[in-house]
Amino acid sequence: MDLQYGRFEQILTQFLLKSIHIILDSRVPSTRPYSRCREVKKSDKWFNLALGDRPSALENLNFWHRNLTEPIIIDIILVQEPPNSSCGYSLLPTTSGLGTFTETVIERWVVQCEYLRTMTPQSSDVSYKKTYKKSIILLRSLFSMMRLLPAYKAFRKLSSTNQTCDFDINYKVSTFSVPFSRTEEELMKHYSFIPVDAQQGRFAISVTYRDNLSHFNLEASTSFPPEIITDYVGSPLTDPLRTFPSSLERRFHATPLLSRGMHSPSSVPFQRPHSWTSGLHRGVSSPQSQPLAGCPVLYRASYEVSSAISDTYGRKVQDCKSPAHYEAASSNDSYQLSPPFSPSPSPSPPAYLTSGNPVQTRFRSESAPVSIPHPIVGRSSRYISPNSSDPNRNSLPPLSPRFTKHDSSSQESPSGTRSLRKPDSLRSAESSCGMTYLGQKVSRDAKDDSGRFSGLLSSSDSPRVGFSRSSSRLSFQDDLDECDFSCPFIVDDVDTSESQANRNLDLRKGSEASSQAISSVRKSQDAAVGALVHMLRTAPPLRLDSSSYASGFEKSELESIAGAGSGFVLPRKTSDALEELKAYSEMKELLLCKSGSITSRAGSKDETSSS
Amino acid sequence: MNCEVCQLKELVSLGPPEPRQEVEHIEVREVLRCILHTILFHRALGLVRPKDVDLELFDITYVQCGDVEHEKKINEKIDHFIDRVEKHPNKKNQICLSFYEVKNKQATWFTNKVERHYWEQWYINLNTVQHPKTHSGKSHHPKVVVDPGETASEERNARRTALESSLREVLFQIIKFVNEKKDHVPPIPNLDGVSFPYEITISSSSDSAFGMDMLKRMLQTGHPTMLS
Numbered sequence: 114m115d116l117q118y119g120r121f122e123q124i125l126t127q128f129l130l131k132s133i134h135i136i137l138d139s140r141v142p143s144t145r146p147y148s149r150c151r152e153v154k155k156s157d158k159w160f161n162l163a164l165g166d167r168p169s170a171l172e173n174l175n176f177w178h179r180n181l182t183e184p185i186i187i188d189i190i191l192v193q194e195p196p197n198s199s200c201g202y203s204l205l206p207t208t209s210g211l212g213t214f215t216e217t218v219i220e221r222w223v224v225q226c227e228y229l230r231t232m233t234p235q236s237s238d239v240s241y242k243k244t245y246k247k248s249i250i251l252l253r254s255l256f257s258m259m260r261l262l263p264a265y266k267a268f269r270k271l272s273s274t275n276q277t278c279d280f281d282i283n284y285k286v287s288t289f290s291v292p293f294s295r296t297e298e299e300l301m302k303h304y305s306f307i308p309v310d311a312q313q314g315r316f317a318i319s320v321t322y323r324d325n326l327s328h329f330n331l332e333a334s335t336s337f338p339p340e341i342i343t344d345y346v347g348s349p350l351t352d353p354l355r356t357f358p359s360s361l362e363r364r365f366h367a368t369p370l371l372s373r374g375m376h377s378p379s380s381v382p383f384q385r386p387h388s389w390t391s392g393l394h395r396g397v398s399s400p401q402s403q404p405l406a407g408c409p410v411l412y413r414a415s416y417e418v419s420s421a422i423s424d425t426y427g428r429k430v431q432d433c434k435s436p437a438h439y440e441a442a443s444s445n446d447s448y449q450l451s452p453p454f455s456p457s458p459s460p461s462p463p464a465y466l467t468s469g470n471p472v473q474t475r476f477r478s479e480s481a482p483v484s485i486p487h488p489i490v491g492r493s494s495r496y497i498s499p500n501s502s503d504p505n506r507n508s509l510p511p512l513s514p515r516f517t518k519h520d521s522s523s524q525e526s527p528s529g530t531r532s533l534r535k536p537d538s539l540r541s542a543e544s545s546c547g548m549t550y551l552g553q554k555v556s557r558d559a560k561d562d563s564g565r566f567s568g569l570l571s572s573s574d575s576p577r578v579g580f581s582r583s584s585s586r587l588s589f590q591d592d593l594d595e596c597d598f599s600c601p602f603i604v605d606d607v608d609t610s611e612s613q614a615n616r617n618l619d620l621r622k623g624s625e626a627s628s629q630a631i632s633s634v635r636k637s638q639d640a641a642v643g644a645l646v647h648m649l650r651t652a653p654p655l656r657l658d659s660s661s662y663a664s665g666f667e668k669s670e671l672e673s674i675a676g677a678g679s680g681f682v683l684p685r686k687t688s689d690a691l692e693e694l695k696a697y698s699e700m701k702e703l704l705l706c707k708s709g710s711i712t713s714r715a716g717s718k719d720e721t722s723s724s
Numbered sequence: 725m726n727c728e729v730c731q732l733k734e735l736v737s738l739g740p741p742e743p744r745q746e747v748e749h750i751e752v753r754e755v756l757r758c759i760l761h762t763i764l765f766h767r768a769l770g771l772v773r774p775k776d777v778d779l780e781l782f783d784i785t786y787v788q789c790g791d792v793e794h795e796k797k798i799n800e801k802i803d804h805f806i807d808r809v810e811k812h813p814n815k816k817n818q819i820c821l822s823f824y825e826v827k828n829k830q831a832t833w834f835t836n837k838v839e840r841h842y843w844e845q846w847y848i849n850l851n852t853v854q855h856p857k858t859h860s861g862k863s864h865h866p867k868v869v870v871d872p873g874e875t876a877s878e879e880r881n882a883r884r885t886a887l888e889s890s891l892r893e894v895l896f897q898i899i900k901f902v903n904e905k906k907d908h909v910p911p912i913p914n915l916d917g918v919s920f921p922y923e924i925t926i927s928s929s930s931d932s933a934f935g936m937d938m939l940k941r942m943l944q945t946g947h948p949t950m951l952s
Contacts, residue, residue: 153771161771161912246769247906253766254899256774260785261895269785307903 120241121312125181125226127159128248128316132224133187133286134167135252139259140189140220141284142272160249162256170286184225186290189264190283191219191329216283217329218297219264220322221290228314247309248316254306255318263326270331280331293321300324727842728908730901732759734816734849735890736883749806751884752852754779755891756802756819758786760924762895763821763846764798765789766902769912770919782888786895791917801924808926809852817928819848823920825910843908846898853883 153163194214259265270278293301302324308315737751758779765774768789775790788795801819809817824840912919 153773158771161769163771163773242911246909246912249769249912250766250902250906250909253769254902257762257765257787257895257899260776260787261892261899265785266783307906309906 131160136187136222140268160252182228183288184223186287187222188218188285189220191217192281192283223319226314227317244311251309262322267331728905729845731847732894736851754781759848760798761788762786768918770915770917789917805926812928815928816851820925821846823922
């Protein structure tokens with residue numbers, strides 16, 4: 114009997130996992146692994162339907178869904194900016210110019226095991242083999258149905274690599290959901306798959322979906338071809354310390370992706386949250402929702418920069434990991450169903466908690482400046498990387514620890530550089546949250562997580578988590594590289610003296626003497642700026658006067674400067690000119706006198722000779 | 725074991741204006757490929773890697789098993805069907821996809837054929853309508869200014885839209901049938917991909933054997949359960 118129940122539990126758990134995998138795989142592009150291993154893993158053979166790697170968030174399903182009688186509700190949420198956002202009305206001003214956004218549940222899937230109150234003899238005789246066979250058929254029909262419902266078109270638009278969309282698709286997995294309003298119910302249809310009889314109940318899948326998505330105006334446009342912006346970064350001809358306007362900040366965040374040959378978005382959509390809830394619900398219809406009770410706000414997974422970028426970018430460090438760690442009823446499994454299944458540990462998905470308002474957190478994140486870790490001068494070529502293919506990614510420079518110098522409170526970023534900000538701050542924040550599922554290490558290059566976690570959901574040691582969510586396939590490594598590009602564009606506040614000295618430097622750019630002075634004192638590239646500043650501070654006055662030179666200049670340099678004075682134009686004052694004129698006039702008089710005396714002498718000689 | 729039969733909703737496809745126009749048979753090919761592969765995907769209960777395929781003419785995505793051999797077999801059958809359509813235009817044609825089990829050979833005096841036990845049959849009804857001739861040299865109204873191109877194009881678009889809607893209904897019908905009828909499916913053999921043997925037969929209403937073929941199957945498999 115225990116063995117039978119163990120098999121039943123195993124089938125049920127895998128059925129739930131497979132169902133969620135099918136649903137997320139067909140609706141949320143970010144959960145799809147970039148590369149699918151050709152060899153089918155054992156865990157993927159369940160129900161004879163090989164889908165590839167599961168979203169990492171599913172690995173911990175058994176942790177937060179311990180009660181198998183509870184239904185699993187998957188909400189597919191369409192996220193859009195409202196049409197009036199361009200009118201200037203927004204709840205929160207953001208530097209990226211993004212306003213509010215609306216979330217609409219366009220599909221609600223319910224996967225559950227309907228436990229029968231009264232166990233009839235017939236139901237108990239249902240063999241697990243029949244249950245398994247019928248479950249295979251049910252999941253096949255679920256797979257096909259996912260492609261027939263209206264939301265599939267939206268998914269395809271998002272997944273398209275050559276289109277940018279003005280919407281996004283998010284999801285939420287929970288055991289509880291907010292009921293639809295009457296208005297919403299009227300717009301939705303319902304379909305229930307025929308349940309599959311099992312030993313302890315029935316496996317059931319149903320969906321409530323919006324039949325018509327046309328009024329959402331899900332637009333997709335062809336994006337611009339990838340372009341490499343070469344003049345923003347470290348060009349010798351540009352001012353390396355120039356402060357970029359905030360309106361271009363978003364573009365700069367996208368530049369690293371552009372430099373890899375990604376498509377530039379015509380517009381950068383908002384950040385997408387994901388959610389996994391455990392008994393806690395959140396009103397998805399309202400863009401502003403209260404923080405989930407019972408758990409402090411850690412951060413909220415941010416939306417992607419753009420779907421097109423992320424999809425094109427869509428590389429995921431998916432090492433073909435071992436099957437999901439499965440604990441429930443695995444001890445009695447001397448019997449193996451169709452896929453021989455050997456549970457093995459796998460990294461836990463990263464932990465998330467939902468914050469109150471993604472706009473707020475986004476605003477916070479964007480307000481945190483990041484200092485330039487090193488001078489850009491002379492290293493411009495580093496940031497111009499036209500390579501977009503995976504192998505070239507390895508050629509990118511390793512990430513400097515200084516790049517991780519971010520505001521720890523900023524949990525999102527419009528550019529997907531979030532992962533770097535997370536590690537330490539997230540760990541500390543999550544441990545303070547009181548998460549009970551500890552001790553699970555998340556590898557640095559873990560898969561894209563597929564949701565934000567709230568409540569008691571996931572482990573705390575998950576540094577990565579939230580960035581690539583809905584339609585992104587950003588891998589962790591990619592985010593590191595992305596930050597490598599984006600950080601230099603974020604300019605720190607520069608001292609006014611330095612900036613002014615820099616301007617003065619531009620004035621003297623063409624001067625040979627200045628170049629000589631600069632070249633003579635420059636010892637290294639890193640000290641160049643400091644030397645320039647020092648030199649400009651101690652620069653000679655307008656009038657060439659050796660007494661007024663600073664001690665920093667050697668005498669030989671002064672002589673060289675003086676020697677070059679003939680070709681060296683100095684601004685002069687009127688008084689200097691008058692004095693010079695006076696001197697010239699004196700010289701003229703002197704010369705005239707001398708010439709006069711010479712002529713008089715010559716005249717007197719002539720007179721004496723003639724006489 | 726009873727044989728479950730599913731008569732799919734009839735589809736009307738507009739044939740090419742001229743015979744032997746391969747490009748115009750794309751509509752028929754797409755429809756048949758979509759339906760046959762969808763059915764096969766739901767009955768290929770061995771290990772499969774599903775493959776999404778987008779139709780060119782319709783905004784529909786269907787799923788294939790990803791088995792090249794079966795894809796080739798289906799394409800061959802579709803070619804046969806198109807040949808038949810060309811030979812017998814303006815006829816109601818039918819493709820029958822049958823799944824069977826191989827029963828033990830029973831050597832008899834009359835036949836030593838391998839007996840097949842059909843446990844499921846799908847009938848795809850496709851009506852190919854000849855493209856109407858919009859421009860005729862024998863027009864009795866030469867002064868009537870009519871743009872035959874536009875009219876034909878509009879008509880074709882309207883028919884295609886209707887066909888897409890019907891095709892979508894057929895796919896829903898398949899999913900519904902697959903869900904409702906599960907008990908008759910035999911145990912799954914330990915095979916990858918298409919786990920049950922099947923055959924595809926083509927018939928048309930003009931065939932004298934059209935009804936006989938159905939009758940023969942009914943006698944072989946017992947009383948069928950008709951589902952429309």
